[in-house]
Amino acid sequence: MNVVAGHFSDVLSALLTTVELAVLSFLGAMIVGTVVAIMRISPVAPLRAAGLVYVEFFRNIPLLSLLFLVVFGLPDLNVTFSLFNSAVIGMALFSGAFVCESVRTGINTVPIGQAEAARAIGLTFTLSLRTVILPQAFRSMIQPLVNVWIGTLIGTSLAAAVGVFELTAEGQLLQLNYAGGLPVFAAIALLYIAMALLSGGAGGWLERKVAIRR
Amino acid sequence: MTTNRVLFDEPGPRGLLRIRVATVASVLLLALLVYLALQRFGDNGQLAAAKWNPFLKPGIPTFLLHGLENTLKVTGLSAVFAFPIGAVLALLRLSESRVSRWTATTYIEFFRSTPLLLLIYVFFLALPPLGLNLPTLWMVVVPIVLCNAAVLAEIFRAGVRALPKGQGEAGLAVGLGHWQTMRFVILPQAIRIIIPSLVTQLVSLLKDSTLGFAASYPELMKSATNLTARYHNFIQTYLVIALIFVVINLLLSYLARVLDRRLSRGRRDKGDTPTELVVLPMETALGGGLVR
Amino acid sequence: MSTFCRSRVVGCIVAAAAAIALSGCGSSSTTTAAGTTSSSGGPSSPPAAAVSATGSVAAGSGAGSSPSAVQMTGSGNGQIDQATYDGVIAGSPKADAATISANAWATAIKGRGTLRTGGTDSGPLFSLLDPATGKLTGFDAGLSQMLAQYILGSPTTKLTITTVDTRETLIQNGTVDAVFATYSITPARAEKVAFAGPYFTSGAAIMVKKDNTDITSVADLAGKKVATESNSTAVTALKAKVPSASLQLYAEDAQCQAAVQQGRADAYVLDQSILISDAISNPAVKVVGEPFTVDPYGIGVTKSDPSAKKFVDAWLQTIYGDGSWAKLWKATIGTVVDGDAPAPPKIGSVSGS
Numbered sequence: 001m002n003v004v005a006g007h008f009s010d011v012l013s014a015l016l017t018t019v020e021l022a023v024l025s026f027l028g029a030m031i032v033g034t035v036v037a038i039m040r041i042s043p044v045a046p047l048r049a050a051g052l053v054y055v056e057f058f059r060n061i062p063l064l065s066l067l068f069l070v071v072f073g074l075p076d077l078n079v080t081f082s083l084f085n086s087a088v089i090g091m092a093l094f095s096g097a098f099v100c101e102s103v104r105t106g107i108n109t110v111p112i113g114q115a116e117a118a119r120a121i122g123l124t125f126t127l128s129l130r131t132v133i134l135p136q137a138f139r140s141m142i143q144p145l146v147n148v149w150i151g152t153l154i155g156t157s158l159a160a161a162v163g164v165f166e167l168t169a170e171g172q173l174l175q176l177n178y179a180g181g182l183p184v185f186a187a188i189a190l191l192y193i194a195m196a197l198l199s200g201g202a203g204g205w206l207e208r209k210v211a212i213r214r
Numbered sequence: 215m216t217t218n219r220v221l222f223d224e225p226g227p228r229g230l231l232r233i234r235v236a237t238v239a240s241v242l243l244l245a246l247l248v249y250l251a252l253q254r255f256g257d258n259g260q261l262a263a264a265k266w267n268p269f270l271k272p273g274i275p276t277f278l279l280h281g282l283e284n285t286l287k288v289t290g291l292s293a294v295f296a297f298p299i300g301a302v303l304a305l306l307r308l309s310e311s312r313v314s315r316w317t318a319t320t321y322i323e324f325f326r327s328t329p330l331l332l333l334i335y336v337f338f339l340a341l342p343p344l345g346l347n348l349p350t351l352w353m354v355v356v357p358i359v360l361c362n363a364a365v366l367a368e369i370f371r372a373g374v375r376a377l378p379k380g381q382g383e384a385g386l387a388v389g390l391g392h393w394q395t396m397r398f399v400i401l402p403q404a405i406r407i408i409i410p411s412l413v414t415q416l417v418s419l420l421k422d423s424t425l426g427f428a429a430s431y432p433e434l435m436k437s438a439t440n441l442t443a444r445y446h447n448f449i450q451t452y453l454v455i456a457l458i459f460v461v462i463n464l465l466l467s468y469l470a471r472v473l474d475r476r477l478s479r480g481r482r483d484k485g486d487t488p489t490e491l492v493v494l495p496m497e498t499a500l501g502g503g504l505v506r
Numbered sequence: 507m508s509t510f511c512r513s514r515v516v517g518c519i520v521a522a523a524a525a526i527a528l529s530g531c532g533s534s535s536t537t538t539a540a541g542t543t544s545s546s547g548g549p550s551s552p553p554a555a556a557v558s559a560t561g562s563v564a565a566g567s568g569a570g571s572s573p574s575a576v577q578m579t580g581s582g583n584g585q586i587d588q589a590t591y592d593g594v595i596a597g598s599p600k601a602d603a604a605t606i607s608a609n610a611w612a613t614a615i616k617g618r619g620t621l622r623t624g625g626t627d628s629g630p631l632f633s634l635l636d637p638a639t640g641k642l643t644g645f646d647a648g649l650s651q652m653l654a655q656y657i658l659g660s661p662t663t664k665l666t667i668t669t670v671d672t673r674e675t676l677i678q679n680g681t682v683d684a685v686f687a688t689y690s691i692t693p694a695r696a697e698k699v700a701f702a703g704p705y706f707t708s709g710a711a712i713m714v715k716k717d718n719t720d721i722t723s724v725a726d727l728a729g730k731k732v733a734t735e736s737n738s739t740a741v742t743a744l745k746a747k748v749p750s751a752s753l754q755l756y757a758e759d760a761q762c763q764a765a766v767q768q769g770r771a772d773a774y775v776l777d778q779s780i781l782i783s784d785a786i787s788n789p790a791v792k793v794v795g796e797p798f799t800v801d802p803y804g805i806g807v808t809k810s811d812p813s814a815k816k817f818v819d820a821w822l823q824t825i826y827g828d829g830s831w832a833k834l835w836k837a838t839i840g841t842v843v844d845g846d847a848p849a850p851p852k853i854g855s856v857s858g859s
Contacts, residue, residue, distance in 0.1 A: 044237050061421075072452060073449035078254070156329075175335070182344070192327055272638060274637055339671050443635075443760050
């Protein structure tokens, strides 16, 4: 524990890197996931197929394999991003598939009668989606999205394997240079757990806030 | 898909025309993207035979196969240990004794929120100086088991909670004790519900096995490192490895879907029910989808 | 589409994409790669693809930077010829029974029947696994095989992959008998393990992209992005000599090389022999500058049994004397560096050894 206390500023900056990585990846994932979800429910068949390919590919590829592809493979095609950005892109693409599935499931949980009623009063596709379906879908999407967020947060630790200097890498460094041992890793694990529990709590609060109380 | 039919009416002539135009446009766009990607490959010399040839060399497919074999070994061993431990944890969490519940919950919350890579580093870096030096295979399997047992416990619990409450109450009403109800009434039904999720969890275990790379265990990811060190063909190697993983996982997911359909015949309406539970510290969110 | 058909479609699409990607390679030949920056002289082509190292590499004129500085101009193609290499190993000495039984450490190894070594299998020139044949070749690998042959009569080694994080621990807890891993001797490390040797003196050099003209020596690295392997001695040296350089740490040599080639880092600093070997097979990069550190490599053995270091030191002396060390040098490092093998470093000449 003394090792961690002695290098607290390093640990803190590594923690910030982790949070930065997670936030940016999650935002990217939300954008990508929503777009792909829309593709998947659109009436245009090729878009639906492309969306399906995307989801199947990125749900079944190990995150480490994807990160290696983006960090070490893409530059072979002259597409080089900084290590941090590459990690963000990889994680955003990966989590995007899960966000897409969460969005689709969320939309599916809205009772069909709602959509039918929206059509019945003459709302167009965009209007009915925007004013009737999505607000209700959002309520049931919070849970899975919070889970994807926590998954992203914990997944950032894999960035350590490709050279990004975040919390897990910091733990490894402390262990190597100062023989930190078990207490260092325990402290780092506690940091992750704290973040996960906080996120879970925040998600629960958000869910209660938007719940329909009858 | 039901959503489609509901969100828009049956398209009229103008709607059909628009859809057809959009279809053609998107096909062209996708073809263009594929063409651009290939052109990128070509421009950077990545389509050169020399970069792809190593995969046809006599010893290489065997080498990759050996790596795959090790990956599957890790996955299999992890599954063999994680499933029973997860079941036990779930039962503990559902027990009547507060101590068991509390212990199980702490374990589950702890290991679900800890990154797997961190645990592997603990076994690989922190424990050997303290005397605990496991063979590399177990340095990978034990952390995977620890983490996934927690996730599996939540899946089992979700399965139990997905059952109508009446089942448990009926069991108690006819005089069965808590554990007897569990054993004869609840568990058989719960397990049938969650078997597809368990197969999906196998996919997750396979993906986790790639972290054996961090402990230098010679599974597929590490084999890729050996290949690139020798032949310097980065994108080719990583693409091939990624495809191998995707194909295997697709097969497993397909198996999960088949099992899903077979075991739930008659029990629920047709539709695209996702069989993957993204289970993390909160209650299972998509779990509701299983019994819709 | 039902889910059954959907997964079939997905499988077909994935297979089609793979087919397209792979069919592309059949239609283009290596000559179309002319004019691109990537290396096309793959190791799979016959030795005719020899690329001469750049002349911009300064020859170490032995001006005091290191006692056995090697000439950095090389005309070999960096490919170790397996037949020659095997011949060198087979021709190395074997100990007689008296020598072994006089030494406790060697007796234990003979009793076990195999020499457990620690090292890497993805280090070019020093210890590289050929995935096609499963054979480990290189200078470090060769030395370990020679030591095994000396003790056991045949080069039977069992490799455990070690990283900079785990080397000392694996020696201390007895998982490996000896570590051959371009293991630099430092007094700090000598407190935990015993070093036999040094068996090779090296120095850190700099690799940059072919067209880079700003960096020609270590002083030019100030403020630049420098890649190196995590926790190598290069890290400490760089921190001491150019503290303003921003370091990027990678796990493997191939990744560091890729970082330079792809523009993520301005330079890559590591042992010069490894850099030269990389540069030979990769025309997109070049090695510049003189070695700015002195890195003696030693064989890590257990400190708790002093007979280990004695035995390995004596063996090193033997192979220095009968020319096996020089022959191995020629078969491995000699493929990238011209000239005869330098004189081997004096055993025990470095603090910590």
